[in-house]
Amino acid sequence: VAAGHVTQDRLAQQLHFILEVDKLKNIVRRSLVTSGERLENDAEHSWHLALMAAVLAEHANDDIDVNRVIRMLLVHDIVEIDAGDAFIYDTGAQSAKEQLEREAADRIFALLPSDQAQEFRALWDEFEERETSEARYAAAIDRLQPLLLNHATGGATWSKYSITSDSVLGMNEKIDRGSSALWAHAQQVINDDVEKGYLEPGPVG
Amino acid sequence: VAAGHVTQDRLAQQLHFILEVDKLKNIVRRSLVTSGERLENDAEHSWHLALMAAVLAEHANDDIDVNRVIRMLLVHDIVEIDAGDAFIYDTGAQSAKEQLEREAADRIFALLPSDQAQEFRALWDEFEERETSEARYAAAIDRLQPLLLNHATGGATWSKYSITSDSVLGMNEKIDRGSSALWAHAQQVINDDVEKGYLEPGPVG
Numbered sequence: 001v002a003a004g005h006v007t008q009d010r011l012a013q014q015l016h017f018i019l020e021v022d023k024l025k026n027i028v029r030r031s032l033v034t035s036g037e038r039l040e041n042d043a044e045h046s047w048h049l050a051l052m053a054a055v056l057a058e059h060a061n062d063d064i065d066v067n068r069v070i071r072m073l074l075v076h077d078i079v080e081i082d083a084g085d086a087f088i089y090d091t092g093a094q095s096a097k098e099q100l101e102r103e104a105a106d107r108i109f110a111l112l113p114s115d116q117a118q119e120f121r122a123l124w125d126e127f128e129e130r131e132t133s134e135a136r137y138a139a140a141i142d143r144l145q146p147l148l149l150n151h152a153t154g155g156a157t158w159s160k161y162s163i164t165s166d167s168v169l170g171m172n173e174k175i176d177r178g179s180s181a182l183w184a185h186a187q188q189v190i191n192d193d194v195e196k197g198y199l200e201p202g203p204v205g
Numbered sequence: 206v207a208a209g210h211v212t213q214d215r216l217a218q219q220l221h222f223i224l225e226v227d228k229l230k231n232i233v234r235r236s237l238v239t240s241g242e243r244l245e246n247d248a249e250h251s252w253h254l255a256l257m258a259a260v261l262a263e264h265a266n267d268d269i270d271v272n273r274v275i276r277m278l279l280v281h282d283i284v285e286i287d288a289g290d291a292f293i294y295d296t297g298a299q300s301a302k303e304q305l306e307r308e309a310a311d312r313i314f315a316l317l318p319s320d321q322a323q324e325f326r327a328l329w330d331e332f333e334e335r336e337t338s339e340a341r342y343a344a345a346i347d348r349l350q351p352l353l354l355n356h357a358t359g360g361a362t363w364s365k366y367s368i369t370s371d372s373v374l375g376m377n378e379k380i381d382r383g384s385s386a387l388w389a390h391a392q393q394v395i396n397d398d399v400e401k402g403y404l405e406p407g408p409v410g
Contacts (some may be wrong), residue, residue, distance in 0.1 A: 011390060014260050020358055021256065022239040025249045034227040044230045047252035051226065051279045055219050067272040074256045074275075113218065116260065173289055185216060 010113045017111040023081045030087050031149040032156050040149065041075040042085065049073040053141050059142075059181040062133035069138045072127045075120055076142065079104035088171055089163050101128075130177070140178030144186055147172065151189050155198025165194050166202025215318045228286045235292050245354065247282040247290065254278040258346050262389045263278040264386040265345075267338035273370040275330045281347065284309035293376055294368050300368055319322075335382070345383030347393055352377065356394050360403025366400050370399050370408025 027042040049071045050102040057066040077085075086097040126135050138155035147168075150157050158168070170189050176183035193199035232247040254279045262271040282290075287309035292394040297309070314326040331340050352373075355362050373395050381388035398404035 007386065010260075010388065011264065015353065015390075018257050018260060019239055019353060020255075022253065022354070022357075024252075025238045025245065026240055026242070032353065033230045034224055035231055037231070040230065043252045044246065044248035045348065047255070047279065048223075048227065048230075048250045050252070050255060050275075052223055054276060054279065055223060055317070056216075067275075070255075070272075070275060070279075071259060074252065074259065112260070148220065148224060149227070179213065179288075181216065185220075 008074055013111060013113050014116070015107070019118040020108060020111055021078055023080070023152045024078060027077070027080045029085050029146075030161070031146045032072055032153045032158050034149060034152040036153045036156065045145070048073055049138075049141050049145055050074075052145060053138065056141065056179070056182065057137075059179045060133065061177070061179055062137070064134050064137050070142075072123045072134065072138045073141065075150055076138065078108055078128045079124070081108060086159075089161060089167055098138070099162055130174075133178075135176035136174075138178070140175040140182055143172050144173050144182050147186055147189050151193055151198070154195050155196075158177070158193070160201045162200070164200045164202040165190060168193075168199060217404065218316060218318050219321070222313070225313060225316055226283055229283060230289055232282070232285045234290050235352075235362050236351045237296060237358040239354060239357040241358045247285050249349070251279055251282055254281075254343075254346050254350055258343065258349060261346065261384070261387065262342075264384045265342040266382070266384055267339065267342075269339050269342050273328070274339045274346075276329045277339065277343045278346065280329055281332045281343065283313055284329070286313060292366075292370055294366060296386070311400065312405050335379075338383075341379075341383035341384070345380040345387055348377050348380050352391055352394050356398055356403070360398055360401075363398070363404045367405070369405045369407045370395060373398075374407070 013165045023042055024046070027045040029040045029042060029045055031040045032038065033040050050070045053073055057064065079101040083100035086093040087095065099184055105111055105121060105124055109117045109124070112120060114133055126132055127138055129135055146157070150181060157163070169187070173183070175186050190199065194201050227253070230246055230248040234245045234250055235248060236245045238245050239241065255275045258278055259271060260273045261391070262269065284306040288302055288305035290305070291298040293299065305355070310329055314322045316322075317325060332338055332343055335341055335344055348371060362368070377391055378388070380391050395404065399406050
């Protein structure tokens, strides 16, 4: 009976977490989906990144445990349920978000049974710290994907927010830390965006 | 130079696949997201299942490789880009969908380099065949999630399509093959739906 109760309690906690994270489907990002019809949300973005990580694993700079990368990407944005999506080109929002995101992580992962709360929080911390090969590769995928969506939608986000190529290059050069091959490709995409008129060339010094 | 060309070709194929599968974000399902604001799409559904599979792994009937389950769930609905979402309670749509889905799998996975096309197609085939412990657990998660969303939204899908409890029990009893613990919980959810008036009791014989 005692063991049965423990299982029931664990399952109840797990299901609470599972319903809570459903809210990620309502957190809207700045990129359009490739059809151009609407903005992407964090849940579908997380799915796309997890699949990209599996497909592109051979391009990581280091030997990586791609399964850990996939798990990291499945939870990396969950904190935005409380903290919202902070646009990477909005530097004011970026500085405020760290504390908000830590508080969100404290609240949301704690819904799980304590062993799992620790396990998933550790994945989120690892992603945020960018110190392991897995975290750097995961972050590279997280940066590459919006570039691909912007390219596919004629630079919709760039023009809406008057972002120039120097910002895009500066903001995304960390892709190189996770994958030099993907950074080489990202630079080609950015140059092509400028040539096509999707992206204004950066301020001339 | 030759090796460089091979890498470029592989990356081009991989990126083609990655942009193609973005269309999964536009395939609408029958469940509402928990906020009740709109129907869920296949991409965010796939994210939710992958994370659920990780969180609930201890409830699988057999020892499973949860990482393979997660990969299976990331690709299991990709065929619906061509074949559309076939509602499980619409038995006519179900019988037509098999051929359409195989053709979709033939087309979409073939966008990848051939080694990866085989690898991802094998995951999809494994899911469809329900013969491994991993596939049965993955299918259990895929069945459980809409029950949870329906419960959270007052039985919205049940009432919209006049579905009764006997159909819901019959359609979902295969959860038991992947996880008896989750099937026990699912039955409680279904009974509670009936008690709350979210779901009509099945036809009395």
